[in-house]
Amino acid sequence: MSQQPLTIALSKGRILDDTLPLFEEAGIVPAEDIKKSRKLIFDTNHDHIKLVVIRATDVPTYVEYGAADMGVAGKDVLMEASASGQTNSLYEPLDLNIATCRLMTAALKGAKQPEGRIKVASKFVSLTKRYFAEQGRQADIIKLYGGMELAPIMGLADLIVDIVDTGNTLKANGLEERDLIAPISSRLVVGKAAMKMKHQQIQPIIEKLSAAVDRRR
Numbered sequence: 001m002s003q004q005p006l007t008i009a010l011s012k013g014r015i016l017d018d019t020l021p022l023f024e025e026a027g028i029v030p031a032e033d034i035k036k037s038r039k040l041i042f043d044t045n046h047d048h049i050k051l052v053v054i055r056a057t058d059v060p061t062y063v064e065y066g067a068a069d070m071g072v073a074g075k076d077v078l079m080e081a082s083a084s085g086q087t088n089s090l091y092e093p094l095d096l097n098i099a100t101c102r103l104m105t106a107a108l109k110g111a112k113q114p115e116g117r118i119k120v121a122s123k124f125v126s127l128t129k130r131y132f133a134e135q136g137r138q139a140d141i142i143k144l145y146g147g148m149e150l151a152p153i154m155g156l157a158d159l160i161v162d163i164v165d166t167g168n169t170l171k172a173n174g175l176e177e178r179d180l181i182a183p184i185s186s187r188l189v190v191g192k193a194a195m196k197m198k199h200q201q202i203q204p205i206i207e208k209l210s211a212a213v214d215r216r217r
């Protein structure tokens with residue numbers, strides 16, 4: 001019996017470096033070197049499986065709408081997509097334990113926070129809004145697209161919400177960690193329709209990836 005076609009959306013950028021070896025261990029290998037190509041869609045060693053390589057923030061959208069059946073994305077990106085209402089039906093069956101880092105608030109070293117409303121800069125606008133609402137703190141959220149650490153230095157914001165890994169970027173810019181919002185790693189996500197219609201094909205992939213993740217622990 002021929003298998004139904006299956007499309008997996010991978011985040012380009014730093015997650016891809018960790019995703020490709022994991023997929024290879026699970027027996028899914030692109031037909032050409034993704035990192036040397038300008039193509040966005042790739043055949044694999046399985047006739048029915050294709051990989052699409054897109055911006056991390058677009059992965060939840062492709063999977064939510066069923067344009068891709070499954071995907072790999074950072075928990076930060078998934079939290080933001082969910083908080084903004086961009087997604088509401090994604091399954092998250094596996095923590096791939098790659099691209100691990102922390103979603104933190106941070107501020108200038110030693111800086112006191114204002115009593116009333118605070119200004120918070122982040123690229124994760126919706127999850128930041130939700131987080132401060134849950135904390136019962138009034139916050140104006142300022143959307144930035146990168147280099148968040150600059151915002152407190154320039155007086156644009158009191159706090160930032162950003163990814164921290166080694167802490168080197170914060171340190172280099174005179175900032176310090178404040179509160180942990182969530183530990184982050186990349187997750188395998190599956191769309192609602194795919195989970196229903198292609199379960200028999202998807203389940204073995206989840207199992208093989210899960211075994212590959214376990215072997216690394």
Ligand SMILES: Nc1ncnc2c1ncn2[C@@H]1O[C@H](COP(=O)(O)OP(=O)(O)OP(=O)(O)O)[C@@H](O)[C@H]1O
Pocket residue numbers: 011012013014015055056057073074075076077099100101163164165166184185186
């Ligand atoms: N310093 C870091 N260490 C470990 N993981 C990180 C780090 N920064 C980001 N990540 C994780 O990797 C994911 C992708 O980050 P990357 O820097 O490749 O893309 P991006 O700059 O957020 O996206 P884009 O360039 O498409 O806007 C993030 O969503 C997060 O889950």
Ligand SMILES: O=P(O)(O)OC[C@H]1O[C@H](OP(=O)(O)OP(=O)(O)O)[C@H](O)[C@@H]1O
Pocket residue numbers: 145146147148162163164165166167168169170
């Ligand atoms: O704690 P560290 O190990 O220093 O890592 C944290 C940095 O990594 C990410 O930035 P990235 O390099 O993706 O650049 P960006 O600001 O363009 O997102 C994140 O936004 C921090 O700036």
